[in-house]
Every structure is written in structure tokens, then in C-alpha cells.
Amino acid sequence: MAATTGTTAPSQGEDSVPGSARARKKPRRSYSVGRSAVPYLLVLPALLMELLIHLVPMVVGVVMSFKELTQFYIRNWGAAPWKGLGNYRVAVDFNGAIGHALLHSFLITCAFTVLAVGFSWLLGTTAAILMQDAFRGRGFLRALFMTPYALPIYASVIIWAFMLQHDNGLVNHVLHDQLHLSDKPAFWLIGNNSFVSLVVVSVWRNWPFALLVIMAGMQNIPDELYEASAIDGAGIWQQIRRITMPSLRPINQVLVLVLFLWTFNDFNVPYVLFGQSAPPAGDLISIHIYQASFLTWNFGSGSAMSVLLLLFLLVVTTVYLAFTSLRGRRTSNA
Amino acid sequence: MPSGYRSPTAKPMSFIWTRRIVLTLIAIFAALPVYVMISTSLKPLQDVTGKFQWIPGHLTLRPYVDIWHTVPLARYFVNSTIVSAAATGLSVLIAVFAAYAVSRYKFKGKRIFTITVLSTQMFPGILFLLPLFLIFVNIGNATGIALYGSRAGLIITYLTFSLPFSIWMLAGYMESIPKGLDEAAMVDGCGPLGALFRVVIPAAVPGIVAVAVYAFMTAWSEVLFASVMTNETTRTLAVGLRGYSTQYDVYWNQVMAASLVVSVPVVAGFLLLQRYLVTGLTAGAVK
Numbered sequence: 378m379a380a381t382t383g384t385t386a387p388s389q390g391e392d393s394v395p396g397s398a399r400a401r402k403k404p405r406r407s408y409s410v411g412r413s414a415v416p417y418l419l420v421l422p423a424l425l426m427e428l429l430i431h432l433v434p435m436v437v438g439v440v441m442s443f444k445e446l447t448q449f450y451i452r453n454w455g456a457a458p459w460k461g462l463g464n465y466r467v468a469v470d471f472n473g474a475i476g477h478a479l480l481h482s483f484l485i486t487c488a489f490t491v492l493a494v495g496f497s498w499l500l501g502t503t504a505a506i507l508m509q510d511a512f513r514g515r516g517f518l519r520a521l522f523m524t525p526y527a528l529p530i531y532a533s534v535i536i537w538a539f540m541l542q543h544d545n546g547l548v549n550h551v552l553h554d555q556l557h558l559s560d561k562p563a564f565w566l567i568g569n570n571s572f573v574s575l576v577v578v579s580v581w582r583n584w585p586f587a588l589l590v591i592m593a594g595m596q597n598i599p600d601e602l603y604e605a606s607a608i609d610g611a612g613i614w615q616q617i618r619r620i621t622m623p624s625l626r627p628i629n630q631v632l633v634l635v636l637f638l639w640t641f642n643d644f645n646v647p648y649v650l651f652g653q654s655a656p657p658a659g660d661l662i663s664i665h666i667y668q669a670s671f672l673t674w675n676f677g678s679g680s681a682m683s684v685l686l687l688l689f690l691l692v693v694t695t696v697y698l699a700f701t702s703l704r705g706r707r708t709s710n711a
Numbered sequence: 712m713p714s715g716y717r718s719p720t721a722k723p724m725s726f727i728w729t730r731r732i733v734l735t736l737i738a739i740f741a742a743l744p745v746y747v748m749i750s751t752s753l754k755p756l757q758d759v760t761g762k763f764q765w766i767p768g769h770l771t772l773r774p775y776v777d778i779w780h781t782v783p784l785a786r787y788f789v790n791s792t793i794v795s796a797a798a799t800g801l802s803v804l805i806a807v808f809a810a811y812a813v814s815r816y817k818f819k820g821k822r823i824f825t826i827t828v829l830s831t832q833m834f835p836g837i838l839f840l841l842p843l844f845l846i847f848v849n850i851g852n853a854t855g856i857a858l859y860g861s862r863a864g865l866i867i868t869y870l871t872f873s874l875p876f877s878i879w880m881l882a883g884y885m886e887s888i889p890k891g892l893d894e895a896a897m898v899d900g901c902g903p904l905g906a907l908f909r910v911v912i913p914a915a916v917p918g919i920v921a922v923a924v925y926a927f928m929t930a931w932s933e934v935l936f937a938s939v940m941t942n943e944t945t946r947t948l949a950v951g952l953r954g955y956s957t958q959y960d961v962y963w964n965q966v967m968a969a970s971l972v973v974s975v976p977v978v979a980g981f982l983l984l985q986r987y988l989v990t991g992l993t994a995g996a997v998k
Contacts, residue, residue, distance in 0.1 A: 427827065500737065530932040532952070536970060545763055592989070644934065
């Protein structure tokens with residue numbers, strides 16, 4: 378989905394030399410050289426808004442993270458005493474209670490993200506490959522598969538919370554009463570099973586997005602490739618391996634990154650499933666920071682954790698983009 | 712949808728049977744919670760508190776009447792509609808101009824602008840929640856303008872995710888519209904704004920619709936900001952549905968009926984406009 382930066386990148390060199398011979402040689406494209414104020418006026422509203430909703434809060438957030446910001450200073454946070462790197466030191470002190478809990482939550486979130494993204498991608502790819510050709514009922518199935526994604530998150534997660542109830546839930550009814558798979562009904566919303574519940578609900582909700590994106594990507598694969606390979610005697614499995622998967626690589630790189638960021642930052646699913654305090658096995662990082670900030674009213678500490686989270690995501694994303702050489706690939710395609 | 716079909720190189724029976732079995736299993740997984748929602752919403756409370764029943768023993772529409780009295784659902788509905796619509800409208804409006812500039816002009820700082828917009832996409836909501844909360848509280852103390860707890864305040868916080876997304880998607884979509892179209896309009900005497908309104912926007916309708924639907928859905932679903940930034944009168948559906956759980960009982964049948972009622976507008980909109988969404992995604996994101 379990183380189309381914008383990639384496709385605009387090659388045009389950078391030209392506008393820096395507006396008066397040069399090269400720019401003058403192209404009178405037909407004069408309106409796109411942009412010596413005028415027009416592009417700036419067009420971007421201005423967005424720029425002001427970005428400043429207001431992103432830049433200012435981020436600066437405030439970073440400043441907050443250096444302060445001893447407890448409930449006494451909420452109404453006048455400027456007066457909160459400085460704490461320097463204290464909040465950060467506590468957050469990364471894995472022997473201390475706060476740091477230990479943060480590390481635990483971070484590791485849980487990593488495991489959750491790998492599983493949830495992996496299964497969402499796998500399910501989306503499988504369904505997209507199976508639905509590539511027309512067959513009766515394809516349109517209906519597509520609408521059905523999209524429904525979990527279209528439902529408001531809180532509504533769909535509430536349904537799962539009901540299904541996972543210990544006494545009157547569908548899951549225990551099927552597993553215990555009907556299939557006799559367990560000795561006694563399991564708890565799904567507390568204890569270690571809550572991790573499984575999180576993964577299942579997250580996959581149920583997000584895999585249709587993977588399906589949507591992969592199906593859109595498949596539309597761009599020319600039919601001739603399949604026809605030619607069929608004439609050459611390639612079977613379906615070979616076509617999937619040699620044509621479909623390689624053609625989908627650029628789109629998969631973007632899809633996996635987007636799914637990773639959404640899943641890692643997810644607040645909605647654990648919050649609606651477990652309420653304000655998640656069980657340890659389902660204590661995802663967003664919930665953890667929320668609790669540290671709003672339940673114990675330690676905003677300084679919560680801000681430091683947020684900044685650490687952001688730094689982690691920036692590093693991972695940068696490494697990922699460099700590793701997949703996403704931008705280079707995109708510019709050469711454009 | 713005719714696109715995506717490919718010439719029928721006949722599939723072996725093994726593939727067709729694999730397809731039938733796997734797609735059936737996935738369909739059950741996808742549909743199960745939807746079935747639970749619908750069937751539970753039609754049961755009386757005593758049938759919901761005991762063992763789960765696959766087939767409702769006694770059908771009733773009572774929960775659909777009660778949901779409006781147990782919690783002020785209508786008010787939450789109005790709040791959610793106003794907040795989601797305003798956040799969507801505002802971000803699409805601002806994004807159309809910015810996306811047009813990014814897709815059509817070269818200007819200094821463009822790269823920084825696009826990278827900034829792109830990267831704010833990945834920031835966790837919690838990162839903005841704490842500072843915005845403090846800023847709103849302090850603005851309220853200093854000026855008396857109550858942003859914290861107000862709909863306006865919630866709309867502003869929703870722009871943190873809907874605006875970058877809208878700019879990003881629309882810029883990608885507009886890139887796919889041939890530049891010759893608006894260049895011709897300019898030659899015919901349109902100004903940049905004329906070309907935008909007469910040529911680019913009409914051509915970008917599928918992209919704009921996709922972005923608007925998506926932004927609306929995201930706002931309608933939002934839980935984090937809504938649970939912190941609202942009060943009793945401005946509460947949205949996302950928080951309001953919790954009202955069906957009391958200290959003693961959870962009215963699961965009403966919870967399901969209310970979930971269904973709040974889902975119908977967005978699911979219907981999504982399924983109706985799915986076609987546009989795929990087009991928008993293909994051009995804007997996948998290109």
C-alpha cells in the first residue's frame with residue numbers, strides 16, 4: 378500500500394533546479410514544475426491538520442515521558458516535576474515490577490502478532506487461490522467472507538465473548554457437551570487459554586482483509602501466463618508456485634506489513650474481549666499501556682512506554698522495508 | 712464481478728473437491744458468530760443464560776424492543792453517526808486537495824510530506840491518546856472550551872487515523888488517473904481548481920467512495936478514543952453497548968440484538984460498495 382512515496386520518488390531531482398535548462402526544455406509540463414504557490418495552498422489544510430493532530434501530540438507525548446506525571450498534575454501537566462530518563466529506566470529495568478510486566482506484555486504481543494498475521498495471511502491466500510476461477514456461489518461466498526471484516530469490531534468481539542463464556546457459551550457446548558473433547562468445560566477468557574481466544578478472534582476478523590487485497594492483486598496477473606503454462610503442461614500446484622505466488626510478492630510485502638502494524642497495535646480486540654484488565658496471557662501492549670496510564674494514573678510512565686513502542690515499530694518497519702527493498706522495487710515498476 | 716475470471720483451463724476433480732471442502736470449512740468459521748448473533752437476538756433471556764441452544768426454543772422479537780430502553784441506544788446511534796460522518800467528511804475533504812497536489816505537482820518538501828503521512832499510519836492510537844487527553848483537559852481549563860468529552864474533541868481524535876489513510880489512498884488513486892485528462896482541461900482554460908473539480912474528482916469517485924466507506928467504518932468501530940474521550944451524553948455505540956451488562960446479569964439477547972442493529976448500516980454499506988472498495992484498493996494501494 379506504500380504507493381505514494383514510491384511513485385513520487387523519481388521526480389525529486391527536477392524541481393530543485395527550476396531555472397535550469399532541463400526544466401525549460403519541457404514547456405508542456407510547465408504546470409507540474411510547481412514554481413507557483415498552488416501545490417502549497419492545496420497541501421496547507423492537510424499540513425495544518427497533521428500539525429495539530431500528530432506533531433503537537435507527539436511533542437507533548439515525548440515531553441510527558443520525561444516527567445513525573447501522576448494524577449495530581451493532570452489538570453496542570455506543565456507543573457509536573459522532571460524525571461529525566463527515569464520513566465524509561467524503570468520501563469526497561471526487567472528486574473523491576475514495571476519493566477518485568479512490560480517485557481512480558483511485549484513478548485506476548487510478539488507471539489500473538491506472528492500467529493495472528495500468519496494465519497490471516499494463510500487463510501486469505503488459500504481462499505483467494507481457491508476463488509480465482511468463477512464457480513456457482515462465488516459472489517455469495519465473497520460477501521459472506523467479507524462480513525466479519527465489515528462488522529463493527531466491538532459488535533463482533535462481543536459475539537465472540539459470548540461464544541467463549543464458560544457456562545453458556547457455544548464453544549464449550551460443542552467441545553465439551555457435544556464432542557466430549559475435554560473432561561470439564563474450559564475457561565477461555567481467563568488463564569492461559571485467553572491467548573488462544575485472542576488469536577482466533579483476531580484471525581477471524583482480519584483474514585478477510587488479506588483475502589480482499591490478495592484477490593485484488595490476482596486481478597493484475599495476466600491470463601496468458603496461466604494459458605501458456607497450461608499448454609506447456611504445468612499442473613495447478615506448479616502454476617500456484619511459479620506464477621501466482623511470485624506475482625503476488627510485492628503485494629504480499631505490503632499486506633504483511635500492514636497486518637503486522639494493525640495487529641501489534643490492536644487495542645480493540647483485547648479490550649472488548651477481556652475488559653479493562655486483561656489476563657496475563659492476553660495482556661497485549663496497547664492494553665498494558667492503557668492500564669499503566671489510566672488505571673494507575675501514571676501518564677509519564679505510560680508515555681515512556683508509548684515512545685519505546687513507537688521506536689520499536691520504526692526500527693522493525695525500516696529494517697523490513699530495507700530488507701524487502703520495497704521502495705526500489707516499486708519505483709522500477711512505476 | 713467479471714474481472715478476475717480467467718479462461719477456463721479445466722480444473723481436475725481433486726482441485727474442485729478440495730475447493731468445496733476448504734471453502735465450506737472457512738464459510739462455517741466466518742458465519743458461525745453471525746448465526747450466533749442472529750439466533751441469540753431472537754431468544755428470551757432465560758434461554759440465553761443456560762446451556763447454549765443451537766435452535767431457539769422460543770422465538771421472540773422482544774429483545775429488539777427492549778434494547779432501546781435498557782440503554783439510551785438511540786442517543787448513542789446519533790452520536791456515532793455525527794462523529795463518524797463528520798470525521799469522514801472532514802478527512803476526505805482535506806485529503807482530496809492534498810492528494811491532488813501530491814499526485815499532480817512537484818514541490819519542495821513533497822517527499823517529507825508523503826513520508827510523514829505514511830509513517831503516522833503506523834503509530835499506535837495509544838501514542839496519541841495520552842497527549843490529546845492532556846491537551847484537551849488543559850485547553851478546557853485555560854479557555855473553558857470543553858473539548859474533552861465533546862463530540863468535536865472525538866472528531867479531532869478520529870482524524871489521527873482517518874486523515875493519513877485518506878491522503879495516502881487518494882493520492883495513490885489519483886496517480887492512476889491519466890494526467891492528460893486534467894492537462895487537457897487546463898489547456899482549455901481551467902485553473903488548477905477547475906481541473907480538480909471538473910475532471911479529477913469525477914474521475915476519482917470510486918476512490919473517494921472507497922476511502923469514505925473505509926474511514927466511516929473505522930470511526931464507527933473505534934473503541935479506544937471513544938472510551939476515554941466521551942461522557943454520558945456524547946457516548947458512542949462502541950462504549951454504549953457495554954450498558955447491557957449489569958452487576959448481576961448480562962442481557963446477552965439484547966446485546967446481540969443491539970449488535971445486529973448497529974452492524975446493519977455499515978455491513979450493508981460495505982457489501983454494496985465492495986466493488987468500489989476493490990477498485991480503490993487496487994489502484995490506490997496495490998498498483
